[in-house]
Amino acid sequence: MDTAPASDRPDDQRQHHRPPYDEVQASPEFGELRTAHRSFAFPLTIAFVSWYLLYVLLSNYAGGFMGTKLVGNINVALVFGLAQFLTTFLIAWWYSRHAAAKLDPRAEAIKARLGDSS
């Protein structure tokens, strides 16, 4: 360590006694919280990035398919693009629901046990 981390700076009001982060990190409760976040966020990130790349690749290399007209002047490309908007809104909503149900209560419980110093 070259210098003290920012949180231990003199102007800081927090207590200098360090909470037992290592024990908390190793605890089953924290393991559950970590899993609840990672098992949701990581696969979903891979999924929406792949879905977006599929769209980019189709736009690039499947012009004929994307140009297929569906209704009037509305073609596959436009529907595909709008679907990206729709999935973005849905994923944001889905994640927030998941976070409120599975992440926030677990995080709160651990924070309370540690003694909220903020």
Added chain:
Amino acid sequence: MSNYLLAAESASDNRPLIITLFSVFVVATLAITVWAGRQTKDANDFYAGGRQFSGFQNGLAISGDYMSAASFLGIAGAIALSGYDGFLYSIGFLVAWLVALLLVAEPLRNSGRYTMGDVLAYRMRQRPVRTAAGVSTIVVSIFYLLAQMAGAGVLVSLLLGITSEAGKILIVVLVGVVMMLYVTIGGMKGTTWVQMVKAVLLIAGTLLITFLVLLKFNFNVSDLLGEAAKNSGMGSAFLEPGLKYGVNATSKLDFLSLGIALVLGTAGLPHILIRFYTVPTAQAARKSVNWAIGIIGGFYLMTIALGFGAAALLDHDAIIASNKSGNTAAPLLAEEIGGGADSTGGAILLAVISAVAFATILAVVAGLTLASSSSFAHDLYANVIRKGQATQQEEIRAARWATVGIGTVAVVLGVFARDLNVAGLVALAFAVAASANLPTILYSLFWKRFTTQGALWSIYGGLISSVFLVLFSPVVSGKPTSMFPDVDFHWFPLENPGLISIPLGFLLGWLGTIVSKEEPDKGKYAELEVRSLTGHGAH
């Protein structure tokens, strides 16, 4: 329709009205800034706006920070000229927010304090990583800022019908001075309020024009698209991907590269990341991203109507005659839809949309200047130069001086770059952010083994490779559209370096870690992981 001469002539007719609206916006926002400045007492206020904004307020401010003139005028113009390909841009810009929502916003809010460097350097040796984070923040922000400043000069001159060089320089200087006032006086509080006001104006203006365009087509989108395709002279190809990026194999690869940079860049943009510190909790940070996704998504949907509306209702050559990238398509559309060049309605709508564009530029440049001066003061000055011994007042003073310094640099570069084509710089800023910042943020938060050497290799490797590739790309030389069209030293075929530099940034972070001899600091990782997921000890 006498669209041909419209831009320059009608702009000068409407000049008094446009200048009045510009002035009203500047005076009103400066008043807000002074009010916010009175409430700015400590570093928490200056850097993080006191952390008391609500999720909705911050969502608005994020939208105001993110929707630059490039997205308002640029995307509408790109759709007006190249049809569907213009729309492709906005999708990457939107989907990118999911990376911020799922992986970055909440842990950052929980474990950081004022800057991106707080999180990057958390478990690492402070001085080298802070230095790297500061350098990367300033480089990304200056690229972005330069594009906005040069754009401001061109755009405002165009809207006001100013043709003299002195006039354009004056505009760039004026934008620079106002932005420095916002940031030095109002800090994060002032900047946040300016961004909120701008977001409301931008949404209201866009909503109005969108409504009027759709009304003209009886809310039949298919008719609107059909008319746009017909009027563009390109037929149904105008509604399909390929007009702009599908020219040849290189341009297709370039689009892929751009797409990756856009979707991964947002969550690494320092001026966006520091906005998460302005709310009290991780839940509020989550809420603000949700609001931002809703607002920005809605806005991009409206740019479709704007862009295709311009293509349908304006003369294609008139759009190009006014600005060859189509940047004035939206204001011209506003004039047309208000009743045409000689009508009062047209004059008023043109003035309103021009003022909105001006507000957009000011709010974005203020956010960028704040991000870079905060990083200078907090990362470089307080933690590297003064080794954590600076008082809050000294830090704020350093941040204010840094604002003046960075603002001056931006003005000077903006004046020199006013005739250069700097449109590529925003996409470049996204590529640098995705290559240099995002890998380090993700590894820091989620990878136990990550070390200082990994962080440094990733930040500097991503930064240097992306800047280096752009230097030798057609953005800088070798093409009529290059920054320097008269010389040619390019050998890298793509305009956007992301396809190479982003995987390289991730790879170097991994490689630097596995070959480093130092052991990762397990205790610090435990602290970061617990704090980032639970919000314990959050500032």
